[in-house]
Amino acid sequence: MSHMSFQPRGAEVTADADYIVIGSGAGGAAAAVTLARAGAGVLIVEAGPWRDPEDYASSTYGALRDMMDDWGSTITMGRALWPVVQARLVGGTTVINSAICVRTPADIFEEWQQGHGVGAPAYAERIWAWQDMLESELCVAETGPEAMGRSNQLALKGDAAAGYDGHVIKRYAKGCVGSGQCLQGCRSMKKQSTNLNYVPETLMRGGSILSCAPVDKILFDGSKAIGVTGRFLHPQTRAKGAPFSARAKLGVIVAASATWSPVILRQSGLTHKAVGAGFRSHPGTGVFGVYDEPVDMNTGVTQGWASTRFRKDPGLKLETLSIPMEMAISRLAGGGRALMERIAGYRHIAMWVHALRARSVGRVDVGWTGRPVVRFGLDEADMRRFREGMWRVAQLHFAAGAREVIPGIVGLPYSLGPKEVDAIATGPLDPRNYVAILSHLFGGCTMGADPSRSVCDGDGRVHGRDRLWVADASLMPDNIGVNPQHTIMAMAMEVATGALRGGPCP
Amino acid sequence: MVPLIRSAMCDLLPAAGGLPGVHDTGITAFLTQLRRETTSLTWVGLCLGAVLYALTPVLTIGVPLPSFMLSPERRDRHANGITNTQIYLLRQAVVLLKMYACMCWGQDANVRRHFQIAPYPADPGTFRASS
Numbered sequence A: 001m002s003h004m005s006f007q008p009r010g011a012e013v014t015a016d017a018d019y020i021v022i023g024s025g026a027g028g029a030a031a032a033v034t035l036a037r038a039g040a041g042v043l044i045v046e047a048g049p050w051r052d053p054e055d056y057a058s059s060t061y062g063a064l065r066d067m068m069d070d071w072g073s074t075i076t077m078g079r080a081l082w083p084v085v086q087a088r089l090v091g092g093t094t095v096i097n098s099a100i101c102v103r104t105p106a107d108i109f110e111e112w113q114q115g116h117g118v119g120a121p122a123y124a125e126r127i128w129a130w131q132d133m134l135e136s137e138l139c140v141a142e143t144g145p146e147a148m149g150r151s152n153q154l155a156l157k158g159d160a161a162a163g164y165d166g167h168v169i170k171r172y173a174k175g176c177v178g179s180g181q182c183l184q185g186c187r188s189m190k191k192q193s194t195n196l197n198y199v200p201e202t203l204m205r206g207g208s209i210l211s212c213a214p215v216d217k218i219l220f221d222g223s224k225a226i227g228v229t230g231r232f233l234h235p236q237t238r239a240k241g242a243p244f245s246a247r248a249k250l251g252v253i254v255a256a257s258a259t260w261s262p263v264i265l266r267q268s269g270l271t272h273k274a275v276g277a278g279f280r281s282h283p284g285t286g287v288f289g290v291y292d293e294p295v296d297m298n299t300g301v302t303q304g305w306a307s308t309r310f311r312k313d314p315g316l317k318l319e320t321l322s323i324p325m326e327m328a329i330s331r332l333a334g335g336g337r338a339l340m341e342r343i344a345g346y347r348h349i350a351m352w353v354h355a356l357r358a359r360s361v362g363r364v365d366v367g368w369t370g371r372p373v374v375r376f377g378l379d380e381a382d383m384r385r386f387r388e389g390m391w392r393v394a395q396l397h398f399a400a401g402a403r404e405v406i407p408g409i410v411g412l413p414y415s416l417g418p419k420e421v422d423a424i425a426t427g428p429l430d431p432r433n434y435v436a437i438l439s440h441l442f443g444g445c446t447m448g449a450d451p452s453r454s455v456c457d458g459d460g461r462v463h464g465r466d467r468l469w470v471a472d473a474s475l476m477p478d479n480i481g482v483n484p485q486h487t488i489m490a491m492a493m494e495v496a497t498g499a500l501r502g503g504p505c506p
Numbered sequence B: 001m002v003p004l005i006r007s008a009m010c011d012l013l014p015a016a017g018g019l020p021g022v023h024d025t026g027i028t029a030f031l032t033q034l035r036r037e038t039t040s041l042t043w044v045g046l047c048l049g050a051v052l053y054a055l056t057p058v059l060t061i062g063v064p065l066p067s068f069m070l071s072p073e074r075r076d077r078h079a080n081g082i083t084n085t086q087i088y089l090l091r092q093a094v095v096l097l098k099m100y101a102c103m104c105w106g107q108d109a110n111v112r113r114h115f116q117i118a119p120y121p122a123d124p125g126t127f128r129a130s131s
Ligand SMILES: Cc1cc2nc3c(=O)[nH]c(=O)nc-3n(C[C@H](O)[C@H](O)[C@H](O)COP(=O)(O)OP(=O)(O)OC[C@H]3O[C@@H](n4cnc5c(N)ncnc54)[C@H](O)[C@@H]3O)c2cc1C
Pocket: A022, A023, A024, A025, A026, A027, A028, A045, A046, A047, A048, A085, A086, A087, A088, A089, A090, A091, A092, A093, A094, A096, A097, A098, A099, A100, A101, A102, A183, A213, A214, A215, A216, A255, A256, A257, A258, A260, A264, A438, A439, A440, A441, A471, A472, A473, A474, A483, A484, A485, A486, A488
């Protein structure tokens, strides 16, 4: 067997391997290929189906149905109900993300060392070495001017005037043609999501994968992780299929994401209060600029420009973002004829966003349906910084020549001119007045030197358990203020290397 | 429930200013497909949103009638008013209706042509079998 997809109800499917990797997204695929390159036998067990680029949906409806975890219905349980966006298919969220590649900033490791006793200078060096390798293997490059599109070009212009020290984004994409479809998956195979590289390479090196196979539990012999169990789930009908059980000779690596990894550990009997704790995020939102000339933000690369100038203070990353037209218009306020009038101007709007390095901390619990419940909200200090992010994005639009901006804040006018823009900076502090999403997630199985406050040690090994590691976003003890995929993949490769040694890194 | 959801969505996205409304973009077939394919949670959310939408003209325009019994002009005022209501959970319930209405509308080939956007190819809905 190299790939087994959904199996209807019937006899239990069994498998074995040296290592089992749960999940095939950024962390899982990076861990799996590292193990396979070292000659280990790897079985990836992935909850979602394997969709090739020709299987990808083009519409937002199709992407929600075919790629998102439970139709994108996970929301934060806090004062505001904000969507928590994650994919569920082979390749995980790398299939639907914008492939932005940012190296882990040095100050992050210093913070981890001070706050959590992990991430020493030697560790940082190894992470950067993995990132060097990832950048070359996954063809990291700046988007060429021909693929930028007008929204990104306008941001570059605004940046030159506003002095935001921005840049053309580097992405895991080879020859991006700027179709603006990253969020529905790259049908032209330019984006280097892990279903196109590290998962097939793992199989080519003798590994196997079960798809449509959500893991329910990790099996233990005493404290030693020895395998996983679950039941196949049909990705369309959601019918339960055959049970499966897989044995791992050398260990189990959990990489099911910041929301699902804590759930799997809890369901497997790890009841320590640190499991699910320390959930963090970069909540983000957009501000539309309205331009005299058509922008057609659906053309050009999905995300082509960014600024990290405000990453440390007040903790913001600014970016362009083109979302599909049907999603963009649903962000315009109002209903009825008033809404239709606003939609009529669609071609003239550009959406730019900010992501906040929020200091607020939440947790992931297991809901009564067995799905993750994400308890998270922004405190007042974070809301002030969140608001500032929107104000800075609005200022950038004006620097780029926008006639007005559409902030999308309940309680503020629908649109604001350059002289009214400070209304955003003094806008409401109630998160319910804002529409935001969480797409960068961290923690839940955090690493740390203190077993009473963390789930894993500095090598990703679960405290108090043998042969069990975590290798995804849930491992990160804090958020990082930049796009996380590059850090997650490098950390996962480091965890897998430690797992191969069977013990802690020197 | 489909007629109630459709009624709310048609109010939220009516034909206006030369643009078709969601009524003209296959909303009935869209909702039938959605009902068949989506999760119970999403469908329940849409049903709840539609019921709340129908019952709340009294809050938005002060008329104690369900939305589907209002004149077109009052329906339009209700559709705009409810998206700006101060009651958060009500606003969120309508956000879901609006989001799916926009999906149906925005994937329509005529609408896309209007905005000079290429039509979407059909979503294959396929995935790899065992190999
Ligand atoms: C819209 C969007 C855009 C983004 N853009 C960028 C970007 O441009 N650059 C960047 O750096 N980051 C980006 N991110 C974030 C980045 O994609 C994620 O941080 C990263 O993919 C997380 O990696 P992960 O391995 O933790 O989880 P994932 O990549 O989500 O992988 C987890 C995998 O585990 C599987 N799984 C879940 N439960 C189970 C189970 N029970 N059994 C088996 N398998 C299971 C899932 O199906 C999934 O395949 C974006 C995120 C989103 C949502």
